[in-house]
Amino acid sequence: MSILKRLFGTKQEPIRTYQDFWKWFQENERGFFKAVKNQKNIEKEFFDKLSPKLNELQDGFFYLTGMLDENTVELILTPDGNIKNIVFVEELVHAAPAIPGWTFTSLKPPMDITNVRIDMAGYTYDSNTLSFYPNDVKDHPDEIDITIVHKDYHEDDKSSITNGTYIFLDNFIGELNSVTTIDNVKVIGRKQAEKDLIPIEKLKDFLLWRQKEFIEKYEGTLQNTDTAEFAILEAELESGNKLIATINTDILHWNKKASHPWIATLEIPYDGQFNNGMPDEKTYQLLNEIEERILEQLKDSDGYLNIGRQTADSLREVYFACKDFRKPSKVLHQLTKDYPTININYDIYKDKYWRSFNRFNNN
Incomplete structure (x- = not known):
């Protein structure tokens, strides 16, 4: 029987449910753990195996991984900003079994400002390079519209700097807050700033205040469309x-x-x-x-x-x-x-x- 298994291989069960995925993951997690801890062949030994299984389950799942501490690997699953996939990422992580040596996180979590520094394409994104100010939007008082100012901003690199700023926001305030709380973001240089600059570390408190204000204003608001005339x-x-x-x-x-x-x-x-x-x-x-x-x-x-x-x-x-x-x-x-x-x-x-x-x- 073992000879037949070696000759023809073991048939892979299709991944149709969250339980199917985690059963497969548990069967392979020791090899994944070693690849991440030893920082060797992570692409081949982990990512190349993980990606197709996630795709079998549903399109639109992305991931990040690393050592949380010496004995624990963290796997972060993310929809990469796609609103309609957030709930499925959350459900998949919620369905995860307890596996020794692993922790599973849905969406990129918020981090302390002292731990957030992004270096990308020659630019740095941290508390020393970024500041912000809120904008008042005429006739739309509930919109959270902010301008983020990068001290080394160059118009020629606008696209790259804007992208780096979004990545910083995902890591600083957390992916869920980044995609659900802020309505509009504009990235500029200090010369273009029209208001006094606020340290970027105060952005979390500002967003919490605006969100609390919004919830208090609209909590319990419903509308009946059953009898509406179309x-x-x-x-x-x-x-x-x-x-x-x-x-x-x-x-x-x-x-x-x-x-x-x-x-x-x-x-x-x-x-x-x-x-x-x-x-x-x-x-x-x-x-x-x-x-x-x-x-x-x-x-x-x-x-x-x-x-x-x-x-x-x-x-x-x-x-x-x-x-x-x-x-x-x-x-x-x-x-x-x-x-x-x-x-x-x-x-x-x-x-x-x-x-x-x-x-x-x-x-």
Whole structure:
């Protein structure tokens, strides 16, 4: 029997669940541990084996690793800033068993400013090179808009310095805070600064204060869209095809939009080439079926507002404004599995004032 195993190898079980992944990891963790601790062949002995298993489970998982102390390896799993994958990274780490010599972390954690220094492409990012100041955004008081100032900033290296600053933020305030708390970031040099500079180490306290203020202002805010009247908007595209949108235009005038800052969009392609870009009756029923499945799970009473839909040029788009991003991520991802023959795409992003829907607002 052992000869047959050597000849033909052991069949690898597919990774379909979090439990499958961690079972595989436990079976191989001693080799991974040695590779990281000895700093030898980490790519070949660990990363080249880990990556395909994570990809089997789901696209969009990334990782960092290193020795937490002499006897413990830390594996940090991260969506690399992709909002819609955060919940899956969190769930995967939550499902991890206790393995001696290992600690597992979801998303890059915040660090003390004294431990954060990024050296990249000839620039340093730390408390000596970075400072910041907040910006007031007219008509959008709830937006957290900050300008970060790098003392060695050069316009020719704007892209590189901006990228390095984002990496610094992920490590200093933590990845979750970096992608969910700050709405807008601009990176400039000291000569372009328009306000007094604040030490970068005070950024955490500033963000905590703004977030606390935001929560107190909007806590418990919900909106009922079950009885809302949806307006039907029509337009003619350059191709001559029609665009039809069914939109809850009343809610677009709501003065508490910022309480539902996460926009979830679903794109469902179909073949409308023989029907002026519109779906035929059978396809129309399928599109409605998919939309109804979403509405059953994303209810306004739970903080998920149905903004409406748009149909044109062989594409149905469905829109929601949400209080959080985790449940919509799971609901929409499951749809891609439930309808594998349809190339369904979805996105989740932050837009506190729903600028994405300005095109539907005539007033």
